[in-house]
Amino acid sequence: MNEHPPMTRIQARNRAVILSGGLDVFSIAGFRGATLDQIADAAGLSKPNLLYYFPSKDAIYAALLEQLLATWLDPLRALDADGDPVTEVLAYARRKLALSRDFPRESRLFATEILAGAPQIHAMLAGPLRDLVNEKALVLQSWMDAGRIRATDPHHLIVSIWALTQHYADFDVQVRAVLGDGDAFAGADHFITDLYRSLLDPAPARRL
Incomplete structure (x- = not known):
């Protein structure tokens, strides 16, 4: 059985700030109007760093919902x-x-x-x-x-x-x-x- 290793404190924090940034953007722009660049800016992370945790805008939106x-x-x-x-x-x-x-x-x-x-x-x-x-x-x-x-x-x-x-x-x-x-x-x-x-x-x- 393949199990994901537990997240480190930094990984948990980054995931949380991405979700919080995504919530800010999606709650204003909606799904169609939101972009990964906007979410990365709201989270205070680079876009490549964001994509390390979530492969797409859809994945962030799904996690929030x-x-x-x-x-x-x-x-x-x-x-x-x-x-x-x-x-x-x-x-x-x-x-x-x-x-x-x-x-x-x-x-x-x-x-x-x-x-x-x-x-x-x-x-x-x-x-x-x-x-x-x-x-x-x-x-x-x-x-x-x-x-x-x-x-x-x-x-x-x-x-x-x-x-x-x-x-x-x-x-x-x-x-x-x-x-x-x-x-x-x-x-x-x-x-x-x-x-x-x-x-x-x-x-x-x-x-x-």
């Missing part, structure tokens, strides 16, 4: 069928918002891939992502059927959380232009919590 997809699915995987329904949905929304806050470049990379038609990850979207969403939608539906949260479309509930939380990363310039340069995420956390707590309340709204 692999890391990203694992990170992006974790918050939904953590939604616990045995937990309190409102608490679980609010925690999921907060985890997604935290991803936008802590990984804005990754969020924009994902957005540019989707806007391009998802050529690199379409199989994953139609496979593992769809399966996970369907699994958690069944959990949400079971809570709705039991009267523990208000009945609504569980799939659109999940999609609405994506849209509301990822906007803060994908449209960061717009958000800061409107709200200023303060911490938009603090206000967003309060708003999203209030919004979904009200939405999920199983008690019928009182008419005034």
Whole structure:
């Protein structure tokens, strides 16, 4: 069996800076607009040095998407069928918002891939992502059927959380232009919590 020897500290560092540089470039230019020269410049390495670690632009992009997809699915995987329904949905929304806050470049990379038609990850979207969403939608539906949260479309509930939380990363310039340069995420956390707590309340709204 042929096994690759473990990377040295310098090799691990160089690989990490290449991926970080690639993330900077791809999240702005997209896959088609990015070049190896741009990635090398962003990483602070020569192009031959970059090619020692990754044979092509495609290889860098694939490595980034692999890391990203694992990170992006974790918050939904953590939604616990045995937990309190409102608490679980609010925690999921907060985890997604935290991803936008802590990984804005990754969020924009994902957005540019989707806007391009998802050529690199379409199989994953139609496979593992769809399966996970369907699994958690069944959990949400079971809570709705039991009267523990208000009945609504569980799939659109999940999609609405994506849209509301990822906007803060994908449209960061717009958000800061409107709200200023303060911490938009603090206000967003309060708003999203209030919004979904009200939405999920199983008690019928009182008419005034």
